[in-house]
Amino acid sequence: CAVTSAARAWRWWTGPWAWCRPLPCPPTTAPDASDAC
Helix, strand or coil, X not given: CCCHHHHHHHHHHHCHHXXXXXXXXXXXXXXXXXXXX
């Protein structure tokens, strides 16, 4: 994700389980590997 804060916010809203999950960053479908735990 270009914006890590947005990626973290998206993972937080999707649930506590999503923090360690390699979810794509909205609105793009690019995987955010840098923000993964």
